[in-house]
Every structure is written in structure tokens, then in C-alpha cells.
Amino acid sequence: MTYLTSLSVWLIPLLIGFVVLVASFKRVPTYETFVSGAKEGFSMAVSIIPYLVGMLVAIYVFRASGAMDALVGAMAPVLSWVGIPADIVPLALMRPISGTGALGLMTDLTAVHGPDSYIGRLAATLQGSTDTTFYILTVYFGAVGIKKMGDALKVGLLADLVGMIAAVVVVSLVFG
């Protein structure tokens, strides 16, 4: 496992080295090519701003009003009935909406219950195995100007649900 962790530290430097080495070998004008590609970065980041402002304001309003907590409170009994602990419900609901919000909740659960508790491990697995669907949707589609999203949101949220159920089942089998 430490092997896997150190792999992720080495991966980016290795990738950069490999790309530059192969390109130099093939006589690509590396620096000039880099600059011409990098030029797009600024305008791309700026073009995402309106999409992300719209989405985050809606999410923040929903959360600050207390409606989010009320929703979690209403769903907790149903979910704990199927074996999902009530403590984990806010994290599961926050995960697709806000990356930093979910990270905060996961850190809180780890601090309160201890990293090696059942809840602590479940929170870690849940955090690691799903992603911020709304953010990805907003940023990816916003950057290239996709207005009609088709089934993307439905598919993304259902996939999150599968990930959550899988996390609960796997953690209860391995550590339960």
C-alpha cells in the first residue's frame, strides 16, 4: 500500500519527464508548443466563472437556509432503516454537491468518531469512491458551452448512488 501511495507522488514527475523526453527525441519544438497550448488555459478558466457562480450560489443558499439539514433529517430514518448509519447521511448527500463541503464533513466524522472506527472508515471510503457530480457537470459542460445536458445529471447522480451503496456494503463486509 505504501507502494501505491509513493506511486502517486512519482507519477506526475515521471509523466512530465516522459512527455518532454519523447517530444525532444521527435524534434518537437517543446517550449513553443507548450506555450501555444497553455495559452488556452486562461480563457478556459474565465469561461467557467458564470456557470460555477450560478451553481455555487444556489448550493450555498440551499445549505445556509437550513433546507439541506432538514432534508438530511427527513431522510436519515429511512436510510438507517436500510443499514446506512445516520451520521453518514449528511456526507452522502453533500458529496455530489460540494467537494469542499464533503471534505469538511468527512474530516469532522474522522475527528469525532476516530479514523479507525466503522464510521470513520465508511466516511473515508465514501469520500474516496465518489466525486462532486455537480462540479464536474458545471465545469466540463460550462467550459465547452453545452446547454442541453441530456441525461447527464440523472446518470451522474444515479452513479453516485451506486457508489454510496457499494461503499456501505463493502465497508460493512470488510470492517463490519
Place this chain on the structure above:
Amino acid sequence: MINMIWAGMLLIGLIYAGVNGTMAEVTESVFTGAKEAVTICIGLISVLTFWLGLMKVAEAAGLLKALAKMVHPLARRLFPEVPKDHPAMGYILSNMTANVFGLGNAATPMGIKAMEELKRLNGGKEEASRSMVTLLALNTACLTLVPTTVISIRMSYGSAAPTDIVSTTILASGCAMLGAICIDRLFYMRRARKERKKK
């Protein structure tokens, strides 16, 4: 649907705040939300600029094409609309690889680039194509090998074995990925059937 969810979150939040007396917090959250969004985008500038530059070098060196060719047999089934050797496939694969190794900030620029190529393949329409939905589904539920952030948080709280959640994360995210592919296919088939009926 996105319009309904967006308006719904805002309206429910505002009404709930009115009933619950949390209007002051909501007013403040409007501005913190907007600020947070801009902060994220400003932070993205550095990452996007660097990775788009490096990806251009990789493309010029023919590495993206080589990568696309290598995994074509598998990727062809997931993204049947993308022709062989097309740069979109190279970007899709770089995006997936970055996701699998938990390099979140490298995955975003490659994902955006892949979306751009897919839009071009789709004739520049403002509508999400089948492959775009598949790519999005794979991004929201992707196999994760090393959840770096999670491990570091567990370490800072004194876990006896901070990495013992790696195996459960691999299993759970693997299930999520398979689920995402199946759900994506189901929705696609439903859509295709509807369109056939229309004709």
C-alpha cells in the same frame, strides 16, 4: 432538468429561510458562494495553463495517438462514436488515468479538452452527445486507486493504518464505475428507443 434543480435549490432555500428566520445567513451565503466560485476558477488558471501546455506537447509528440491506439479495443465499446486514432480518445484516456491515480487537478483540464473534441465530433452542437454523457458518468464514478487526500486526513488524525481504506475504496469505486457504465447504457437505450418511436 438542470434549470428545475437550480431554480428549485434557490427557491426552496429562500422560502425555507423566510420561514426559519435564517435570511441573514442566506444573504451572506449568496456572496460567499459567488466568491468561492471565482476563487476556484482563479485557482484553475494555473492548473489549466500548465496541463494544457503539457498536453499540447504530448499531442505534438504523437503520444496521445499512441495511447488512443493502445486501448482502442476496449475504449471503442465505451465510446463507439469516436473514430480510431482521434485525439478525443487520447484526452479521454489521459483524463481517466489521472482520475484513477487520484490526480484530481490534472484530470480536469484533460476532461475539458476531451469534451471540446467530443463537441467538435458532434458537429459543434450545444447538446450533450452520447459520448459526453458517458465521459461524465465515468468521471463522477471512477475507479480510484489512491485516495491521496483521504489518506492524508486519516494520517493527521492518528489512524493506526491510514491506508487500510485503500482496498475498500478500490472495491467500492470499481462497483460504482461498473454501475455508471450500466446506467449510462440503460439511459442511452431508452433514449434511442424513444427516437425510433418518433420516426
